Amino acid sequence: xxxxxxxxxxxxxxxxxxxxxxxxxxxxxxxxxxxxxxxxxxxxxxxxxxxxxxxxxxxxxxxxxxxxxxxxxxxxxxxxxxxxxxxxxxxxxxxxxxxxxxxxxxxxxxxxxxxxxxxxxxxxxxxxxxxxxxxxxxxxxxxxxxxxxxxxxxxxxxxxxxxxxxxxxxxxxxxxxxxxxxxxxxxxxxxxxxxxxxxxxxxxxxxxxxxxxxxxxxxxxxxxxxxxxxxxxxxxxxxxxxxxxxxxxxxxxxxxxxxxxxxxxxxxxxxxxxxxxxxxxxxxxxxxxxxxxxxxxxxxxxxxxxxxxxxxxxxxxxxxxxxxxxxxxxxxxxxxxxxxxxxxx
Ligand code: 13P
Ligand code: SF4
Numbered sequence: 001x002x003x004x005x006x007x008x009x010x011x012x013x014x015x016x017x018x019x020x021x022x023x024x025x026x027x028x029x030x031x032x033x034x035x036x037x038x039x040x041x042x043x044x045x046x047x048x049x050x051x052x053x054x055x056x057x058x059x060x061x062x063x064x065x066x067x068x069x070x071x072x073x074x075x076x077x078x079x080x081x082x083x084x085x086x087x088x089x090x091x092x093x094x095x096x097x098x099x100x101x102x103x104x105x106x107x108x109x110x111x112x113x114x115x116x117x118x119x120x121x122x123x124x125x126x127x128x129x130x131x132x133x134x135x136x137x138x139x140x141x142x143x144x145x146x147x148x149x150x151x152x153x154x155x156x157x158x159x160x161x162x163x164x165x166x167x168x169x170x171x172x173x174x175x176x177x178x179x180x181x182x183x184x185x186x187x188x189x190x191x192x193x194x195x196x197x198x199x200x201x202x203x204x205x206x207x208x209x210x211x212x213x214x215x216x217x218x219x220x221x222x223x224x225x226x227x228x229x230x231x232x233x234x235x236x237x238x239x240x241x242x243x244x245x246x247x248x249x250x251x252x253x254x255x256x257x258x259x260x261x262x263x264x265x266x267x268x269x270x271x272x273x274x275x276x277x278x279x280x281x282x283x284x285x286x287x288x289x290x291x292x293x294x295x296x297x298x299x300x301x302x303x304x305x306x307x308x309x310x311x312x313x314x315x316x317x318x319x320x321x322x323x324x325x326x327x328x329x330x331x332x333x334x335x336x337x338x339x340x341x342x343x344x345x
Pocket of ligand 2 (some may be wrong): 089113114116117142201202203226263277293294295
């Protein structure tokens, strides 16, 4: 990070930095209380800070709302704030922008992408879709705006099963991009779907064998897993759900020990909400901390402070893409409301 003394850089200088770095690489003044300054800037600018459960604990603690992808898109759709600071990954901030085209949406670091979203490039997907002109496209929210614009309806890990289950039975469906979630939805709904072969780099590293060994060691522990995990993990799981669903399960279950197969950030809220429960992170195949999402963890308090102060990097999209992508997102929000899937967060 660069050390800058007053006066603050101009908009043009900030823009150049963002083009080069993907974020504003300026060191906040020495000695400031970042928590207090972020609060002050949020109030002064009528900004709301939305954070995903995979963010670092201090970011979750300072956010106005912490949630899963569905809860965050519901909050983004209903906010009265003038500016949204999205502490998550790029597709989440894009979704907030699509739902609020006239508001400023900033993300602490534009480099915070998603391996799953990246596994579905728009040109390749357009060519795939063209081969099946009689199919509708159901896309997971972990996709770029360009893929959403080619979709009929969006789903998240919270609502994929009930939404696909509620779609007209004569629809032939392409499901993209997560093949593990797609297989899970097919198993739960009994519907055939054509699957795009994408996966998440974090949820596919859990070791089936090591988890089996842990279950022998702790026979009372329940295995809870995100549906992006491999089928071998999901087959053993006692409960499968989105991050919010996993959190609620830990709170409500009478059991006291859980093996948690998802990104490590969710453990913060689980520990806060259920301090007496023992949480064991599902082990990865290799000795690494790869159950930490490298994209989510690019966001820091310093970058959030800068995003608020400099109102950059801003998420921008073409009007045409936003209009095309909004319809399937709104379809999802409406169906989720009809199905009673409202996130409390
Ligand atoms: P949620 O739908 O649980 O928020 O999951 C999003 C995600 O990126 C999982 O890797
Ligand atoms: Fe994408 Fe996986 Fe990170 Fe979720 S955990 S944001 S799916 S790379």
